[in-house]
Amino acid sequence: MRPGGAGISPPPADAAAALCVTNLEVSYARPDGTVAAVRDVSLSVGPRECIGIVGESGSGKTQVFMAAMGLLAENARARGSVRFEGAEILGLAPHPLNRVRGSRLTMIFQDPMTSLTPHLKIGVQLAEVLVAHRGSSWREAKREALEALERVRVPEPQRRLRQYPHELSGGMRQRVMIAMSLLGRPSLLIADEPTSALDVTVQAQIIDLLRMLRVELGMAVALISHDLGVVAGLADRIVVMYAGRVVESARAGDLLRSARHPYSALLLQCVPNLRDARLERMPCLPGQPPDPAAPERGCAFAPRCPRASERCARERPALRDLDGAAQVACHHPLSP
């Protein structure tokens, strides 16, 4: 389904894609004006594909998927189109949206410590999803909850079912969240910074788990992270976002080896690396991302870009195909 870079071709995307976002704009109405969080983003996630969405805080990477899940705040406005399994889901009322979200389209969040309802036992929370979505009996649902915990390799699953969230560790809770998100056999799992709140060894375990589950269940994964290291271990394709726009989209191997957009290249340099451990200072990106409330002029990255020219300040570069291998929004892309 994904020969070469074909899965990343822009708008009139293939109907077979699990999730297809087209020209999505998300903006927030504030008393002092409108703030654009996502500007004209198009991307698609193929069936069984894992894409990594990378960007700094505020780059709009989470907002794209919050819009898809209908989780935007009340003062947000989303325009464009989000199609899931061929059906439009952007702007759907809660009731019809609930038929897909939580079963075919699921999401796990950054902080597993607070994502579980504190007063319900793990078993009840897991079973509730099945009772609500499928109308299963509680007994049947409890049995499936046990299987779900086994699937995510929770030790002593029988005992966990009777425990409360506060009795589990962070990594364990994230496993429970993953188990919950898998109950409805999703075709796409959105993982929003699933490891950022966990310590490094647990991070690796969760990423390993996601990699195994993805193959076992044949589902697509959208992994949102600010950490290229986390994404590199899992993603087939990486989408880099900056200031609400996609600046580069390429196969993971290609991007990690030779990023074409200067921003992606700089991000890669910022990933700590044991070989360079003797460097006195961690390399970091100078400057600040642009104010999302300010009007756009030229390339948003130009003020921080070492390759910026006078043209970059005037004219915003469009996302274009480069050698059929990557899509880059830059006037002066790096050569591979």
Added chain:
Amino acid sequence: MNGGLWHGAWRRLRANPAAVAALCIIAALVAMAFVGPWFSPNEVEALDWSHVASDPGMVHAHWLGTDRLGRDLYVRTLAGARVSLAVGLVASAVSLSLGLCYGAVAGYVGGRTDHVMMRIIEILSGLPLIFFVIFLTVLFGRSESLLFVSIGAVGWLTMARIVRGQALSLRRKEFIEAAVASGASSARIIFKHVVPNVLGPVIVYATLSVPQIILFESFLSFLGLGIQEPHASLGTLIAEGAGEIEAAPWILLVPGVFLTMLLLCLNIFGDGLRDAFDARERR
């Protein structure tokens, strides 16, 4: 279902000697109100003309004395306590259930719905309570059940505000967002994820509102708006005794002491309950 929270709260409550003592006294007073009359040979409404306004003592069958009509004060106080307790409990339950539903919906749904619902609360709480009760009494006639409803119908306003505030802060919690993301309907989220999580502070408030309501009932009865003769509540007994304070002070003291003890213990217990649920404050 809420084993974790309840278990911890119960443990902390038991560690608080004042609250435990208060709870024991409340239990004793309640038990006395129901069982006590069996030990007395006197009837609630029986008039004993040979002992009119006689003082307390063991020389006659009226251990705590009689009132001006020769009715036994011990039995009448306990009967009055039953009525007062019933008013307190029923009216609290009415205000609890109304306030919980109303506040949870307003706080969780938010936005314009919340605005409209809270303005309604403000208008209602602007009405003077006494006039409201008088108005209801005039409209529907005097009855005990009306008293329950009218006190409860006024008490739920504060409860709704408390619940709404709690629900508002819960609404943006990650576990609510996760519940939305997993496709739960708003009704399911409100009643399964919001309401149980506000229950702690709500129960504390409800416990503290029981003595307030008992006091308010006494006040209404004192004014002649509540329980009517020959029935008695602690309030009517006190009102009656207040008229005889110089000649026969025990007519005031017997129900007065009972009411004071009940209110004091309920308040101490409510405070203990609040501390028990607010685990963070104690650590």
